[in-house]
Amino acid sequence: MTGLTLALVALVAGARLPADTGHGPGPYDIALFGTSKVPGVVAHARLVYAPSPFGIAVTADGRARYDVQITATGLPAPSTLGPYTTYVVWAATPDLTQWRRLGSMSNGETTVGHVDFNKFLIVITAEKTATPSARAGPTVLHGTSPSGWLQTFLTHPMFRGVY
Amino acid sequence: MAQHDSAAAARHGAPMAGMHGDSMPMTMPIPMPKGMKMLPGLMGLTPPVTPFLPGGGVDPMTLPAAKPSELVRMADGDTLVLTAMLVRRTIRGHHFVMYGFNGQVPGPLIRVPQNATIVVRFYNHIDLPSTVHWHGVRIENRYDGVPGTTQDPVAPGDSFVYHVHFRDAGIYWYHPHVREDIEQAMGLFGNMLVDSPERDYYSPVNREAVLILDDLLMNADTLIPFGKEGPDFALMGRLGNVQFVNGEPSYALHVHQGAVVRFFLTNTASSRTYNLSFSGAPIKVVASDVSRFEREEWVPSVVMAPAERYVVEVRFPHPGRYGFVNAVQAINHYEGEFRAEVDTLGLVTVDSTPATPDYTRQFRTLRTNAEVIRDIAKYRPYFDKPPDKTFTLTIRPRGLPLATVQFMNVDTAYFAPVEWVDGMPAMNWLSTSEQVRWIIRDDATGKENMDIDWHVKQGSVVKLRIFNDPHSFHPMQHPIHLHGQRMLVVSRDGVPTHNLVWKDTVIIPVGATVDLLIDASNPGAWMMHCHIAEHLGSGMMTVLHVDPK
Numbered sequence: 001m002t003g004l005t006l007a008l009v010a011l012v013a014g015a016r017l018p019a020d021t022g023h024g025p026g027p028y029d030i031a032l033f034g035t036s037k038v039p040g041v042v043a044h045a046r047l048v049y050a051p052s053p054f055g056i057a058v059t060a061d062g063r064a065r066y067d068v069q070i071t072a073t074g075l076p077a078p079s080t081l082g083p084y085t086t087y088v089v090w091a092a093t094p095d096l097t098q099w100r101r102l103g104s105m106s107n108g109e110t111t112v113g114h115v116d117f118n119k120f121l122i123v124i125t126a127e128k129t130a131t132p133s134a135r136a137g138p139t140v141l142h143g144t145s146p147s148g149w150l151q152t153f154l155t156h157p158m159f160r161g162v163y
Numbered sequence: 164m165a166q167h168d169s170a171a172a173a174r175h176g177a178p179m180a181g182m183h184g185d186s187m188p189m190t191m192p193i194p195m196p197k198g199m200k201m202l203p204g205l206m207g208l209t210p211p212v213t214p215f216l217p218g219g220g221v222d223p224m225t226l227p228a229a230k231p232s233e234l235v236r237m238a239d240g241d242t243l244v245l246t247a248m249l250v251r252r253t254i255r256g257h258h259f260v261m262y263g264f265n266g267q268v269p270g271p272l273i274r275v276p277q278n279a280t281i282v283v284r285f286y287n288h289i290d291l292p293s294t295v296h297w298h299g300v301r302i303e304n305r306y307d308g309v310p311g312t313t314q315d316p317v318a319p320g321d322s323f324v325y326h327v328h329f330r331d332a333g334i335y336w337y338h339p340h341v342r343e344d345i346e347q348a349m350g351l352f353g354n355m356l357v358d359s360p361e362r363d364y365y366s367p368v369n370r371e372a373v374l375i376l377d378d379l380l381m382n383a384d385t386l387i388p389f390g391k392e393g394p395d396f397a398l399m400g401r402l403g404n405v406q407f408v409n410g411e412p413s414y415a416l417h418v419h420q421g422a423v424v425r426f427f428l429t430n431t432a433s434s435r436t437y438n439l440s441f442s443g444a445p446i447k448v449v450a451s452d453v454s455r456f457e458r459e460e461w462v463p464s465v466v467m468a469p470a471e472r473y474v475v476e477v478r479f480p481h482p483g484r485y486g487f488v489n490a491v492q493a494i495n496h497y498e499g500e501f502r503a504e505v506d507t508l509g510l511v512t513v514d515s516t517p518a519t520p521d522y523t524r525q526f527r528t529l530r531t532n533a534e535v536i537r538d539i540a541k542y543r544p545y546f547d548k549p550p551d552k553t554f555t556l557t558i559r560p561r562g563l564p565l566a567t568v569q570f571m572n573v574d575t576a577y578f579a580p581v582e583w584v585d586g587m588p589a590m591n592w593l594s595t596s597e598q599v600r601w602i603i604r605d606d607a608t609g610k611e612n613m614d615i616d617w618h619v620k621q622g623s624v625v626k627l628r629i630f631n632d633p634h635s636f637h638p639m640q641h642p643i644h645l646h647g648q649r650m651l652v653v654s655r656d657g658v659p660t661h662n663l664v665w666k667d668t669v670i671i672p673v674g675a676t677v678d679l680l681i682d683a684s685n686p687g688a689w690m691m692h693c694h695i696a697e698h699l700g701s702g703m704m705t706v707l708h709v710d711p712k
Contacts, residue, residue: 026633026674027578051661053448054466055670060440062491118492118501149576150499
C-alpha cells in the first residue's frame with residue numbers, strides 16, 4: 001500500500017496525520033444527522049463524564065458513564081410533526097437490542113444522561129410524553145458514539161506482512 | 164531536545180553510572196494478550212536499548228528474601244534508617260533479583276502523627292543512583308528528592324539525610340525519583356500513614372488495611388528487561404501482566420460478618436489505571452491524596468491512576484468470599500472491539516460471626532466534612548478567574564519503526580479517553596525515550612517541558628488549565644503530579660467539580676481540559692510531571708518555581 005493510499009484510508013476513517021495537532025472533533029464529539037422530518041436542523045452532541053469523585057465515571061465493570069450535552073438549532077415544534085409534545089433522547093447499542101431513555105431535549109443546549117454502553121447510537125425522537133417507556137414517534141436526529149468508529153484491521157495489508 | 168531538558172531526562176530516563184547488564188539478551192518476544200498478534204513488520208525487532216535488570220547477574224539465591232512491609236510507628240523527632248538494597252523475590256516459582264527498602268517490599272509502613280517531623284537516613288545500596296521522594300507531602304523543598312532540582316542523585320554506596328514534616332493527615336507514599344521505570348517497578352516504594360489528632364477524623368471501623376498496588380511484566384519465567392540508556396515502553400508505559408497487592412500476587416483478608424474495613428489504597432504501578440471493587444460490597448469514598456472529600460459518597464468502584472491514593476470504607480454484609488477485583492474494558496485494536504477484563508487481586512473471606520462493635524449505622528451515614536468545606540471556601544473566589552497558565556499535553560515521535568507509524572496513522576479513528584490495558588504491546592515495547600518525546604507545552608510561549616520558565620509568588624492561588632490533545636500521534640491519559648503543593652480540580656471540560664478534595668495527582672483523560680487551582684504556599688522549585696514512569700523518562704516534566712514572599 002502506498003503512503004498516499006494509507007493517507008486516504010486514514011482520512012476516510014476520520015483520522016489525522018501525525019503532524020496535525022489542530023483542535024477538531026475529539027473522543028467525546030458526536031455529529032448528529034437530521035432526518036427528512038427536520039430539514040435544516042443543525043445539531044451535535046458531546047459526551048462528558050457523569051459526576052464522579054474520581055473525575056472519570058465508570059461502572060464497576062469498567063464501562064465509561066457519560067452525560068450527553070446536545071446542542072441543536074432549527075428544530076421545529078414537535079407538534080408540527082404530529083401528535084407530539086417533546087423530543088426524547090435515547091441511547092441504543094449498535095445492534096439495537098438495548099435502548100435507554102436519557103431525557104428530553106429542545107433547541108439550545110440540553111444535558112441528558114447517563115449512558116454507559118461501550119459503543120452506542122444516539123437517537124432523538126418526537127414523542128407524546130417526556131417519559132415514554134419505548135420509542136413510538138418519528139426519529140429526527142441520530143449519531144454514533146466515537147467508540148463506534150472502532151474498526152477491525154485484521155484484513156489490512158499490514159497484517160499480511162506488507163510493512 | 165534542549166540541553167536543559169536533556170540533563171533532566173538523563174536523571175529520569177538516561178544511562179546512569181553503575182548500570183550493568185550489557186551482555187544480557189533481550190527477551191523475545193514479549194507476552195501478547197490473548198487473541199492479539201504482533202504486526203509482521205515488527206517481528207524480529209527489539210528496542211534499541213541495552214537490556215538491564217538489577218544486580219548485574221548476581222545469583223538471587225545469595226540475596227535475602229524480600230520480607231513483607233513492617234509497620235514503623237514514629238513520633239516527632241524520631242529517626243529511621245532507610246536502605247535501598249537488592250533482594251530476592253520469588254514470583255510464579257522463579258527467583259529474581261529485585262529491589263526493596265530495608266529488605267521489604269513494599270518498604271516499611273511509616274505511621275506518624277500529623278505535624279510530626281522525622282529524620283530519614285537514606286542509604287543507597289543498589290546498583291543505580293537513587294533518591295527518595297515523599298509523594299504528596301508538602302515538605303521543605305530541599306528534601307523533595309528530585310535529582311538536579313533539589314539535590315544531587317545519591318550514588319551507589321552514598322547516603323542522604325531527609326527531614327520529613329507531615330503537614331497533612333492521610334495516606335502518602337515514598338519512592339525514588341531516578342529511573343522510576345526501573346527502581347519503582349522493581350520494588351522501591353512504601354507508604355506513610357499520617358494520623359490526625361482528631362479522634363473522629365474518620366468514621367469508626369472494625370479494621371484498617373493499607374494496600375499498595377503495582378504490577379510487573381514478565382514472560383513465563385523471566386522478567387522483561389528494562390532499557391539501560393532510557394525507558395522502553397515509552398508510548399504507553401510498562402503495564403505488567405502480574406498484579407500485586409502489598410508485593411504479593413494474591414491478597415487475603417479475613418473479617419467477621421458485617422465488618423466495616425477502611426482501605427488506604429495507593430497505586431504505585433508505572434502506568435496502570437485501576438478500577439477496583441469488592442464483588443458488590445458497598446463502597447464509600449472518604450478521602451484522596453491530601454485531604455478528605457467535602458462529602459463522603461457511595462461509589463460502584465474506585466478509579467485510581469498511577470500515584471493517586473484513595474481512602475474508602477467497605478462493609479462486608481454476608482458470610483462468604485468477596486473478590487478484590489480490577490475490572491476494565493480493554494480495547495482490541497485489531498478487531499475493533501471492547502473486551503471485559505477482570506483481574507482478581509485478592510479475596511476477602513467473611514465468616515458468620517457478627518462483627519463487633521456493629522458499625523452499620525455509622526457506615527450508612529455519609530458524612531459532610533465541614534472543616535474541609537470551610538478550608539476550600541477560601542479558594543472559591545478564585546474558581547472562575549481566567550487561567551494564569553495553560554498547558555497542552557502532546558507527543559512527538561522520532562524514528563519509530565515504520566510499521567508502528569503506519570499503524571498509528573490508520574488506527575486513529577478512535578482513541579479511548581483512558582487506556583486501561585496495553586492494547587499494542589509490541590509497538591509499545593519497541594518505543595524508547597529516544598524515539599518518543601512526551602511534551603508539556605506552555606501555550607503562551609510554545610516552550611516545552613524543562614524549558615518552561617514558570618514562577619509564581621508564594622501565597623498566590625494559581626489557576627492552571629491543562630488540555631490533553633486528542634489529535635497527537637498517540638494520545639493517552641496522563642496522571643499529572645505536582646510536588647510540594649496541593650491543588651483542587653475545579654472543573655473538567657467546563658463542568659464544575661461537585662465534590663472537592665485536595666489532590667497532588669490528577670488524571671487527565673485524552674481530549675479533556677482540566678482546570679486546577681494550585682495553593683502555591685510552599686516555596687521552592689517543584690516538579691510537575693506525568694507519573695507514568697516511562698512518560699516522565701521521555702521528558703514529560705516541568706518545574707513550578709514558588710518564589711518566597
